Amino acid sequence: MKKxxxxxxxxxxxxxxxxxxxxxxxxxxGQIPLDPETGKTVIGGIKEQTEQICENLKAVLAAAGSxxxxxxxxxxxxxxxxxxxxxxxxxxxxFTEKPARSCVAVKALPKGVLAEIxxxxxx
Numbered sequence: 001m002k003k004x005x006x007x008x009x010x011x012x013x014x015x016x017x018x019x020x021x022x023x024x025x026x027x028x029x030g031q032i033p034l035d036p037e038t039g040k041t042v043i044g045g046i047k048e049q050t051e052q053i054c055e056n057l058k059a060v061l062a063a064a065g066s067x068x069x070x071x072x073x074x075x076x077x078x079x080x081x082x083x084x085x086x087x088x089x090x091x092x093x094x095f096t097e098k099p100a101r102s103c104v105a106v107k108a109l110p111k112g113v114l115a116e117i118x119x120x121x122x123x
Contacts, residue, residue, distance in 0.1 A: 001020055001021070001022045002020070002021040003017045003018075003020060004017060004019035004020065004021055004026065004060060004063050004064040005017065005018055006018065006059050006060060006062070006063035007036065008036055008059035008062070008063070009031065009036050009056040009059040009060045009063075010031070010032075010034035010036045010039060010056060011036075012029065013110065013111075016029050017029065018060045019060050019061070019063075019064055021064050021065075021123070024123050025120060025122060026061060026064045026119075026120065026121040026122070026123065027118075028057060028061065028119045028121075029118060030075075030077070030116040030117065030118040031053050031056040031057050031060065031117055032053060032056075032109065032110055032111065032113045032115070032116045033048070033049035033050070033051075033052035033053050033056075033113050033114070033115070034052070034111070035052065041111055041113055045086070045114070046078075046080075046083040046086045046087050046090075046114045047086050047087075047089070047090050049113060049114045049115055050086075050087050050090040050091060050115055051090050053115060053116065053117050054068070054090065054091070054093075054095075054117070057094075057117060057119055061119070061121055064121075064123070065123050066121040067121070068094055068095060068096075068097075069096070069097050070097075070121045070122045070123070071095060071097070071099045071119045071120070071121040072099050072100065072120055072121060072122060073099055073100045073101065074095065074100075074101045074102075074117055074118065074120075075101070075103075075117070075118050075119075076091070076101060076102065076104070076115065076116070076117050077103075077104060077105075077106045077109060077115060077116040077117070078103065078104070078105050078106070078114065078115050079105070079106065079108065079109050079112075079113070079114045079115065080105065083114060083115070084103070087115060091117075099119075
């Protein structure tokens with residue numbers, strides 16, 4: 001088991017790793033729309049936040065030797081299901097290989113953000 005870390009994505013805000021590599025698979029922690037340089041939530045709505053989340057995931061996966069194209073499963077969390085269409089529009093630009101996915105609305109997300117995505121990818 002190998003811990004993955006990059007400064008190109010936000011540092012963990014708790015006792016966890018950005019990702020773990022084990023047996024050729026990468027398991028990312030959930031990424032929220034934090035700017036890796038400032039640690040602050042990006043300004044804007046669901047589209048801007050989803051874009052930052054995807055950029056953060058891309059950076060974590062690259063640090064692990066993988067990519068968004070090698071993602072096999074995502075789990076997506078939305079603060080408001082009415083954001084689903086706009087979330088999908090941005091998500092689809094990044095996840096062009098169409099991995100398996102679950103997407104649910106939750107009561108609240110860390111730092112009051114609108115979305116969070118975690119991923120499983122191959123090397």
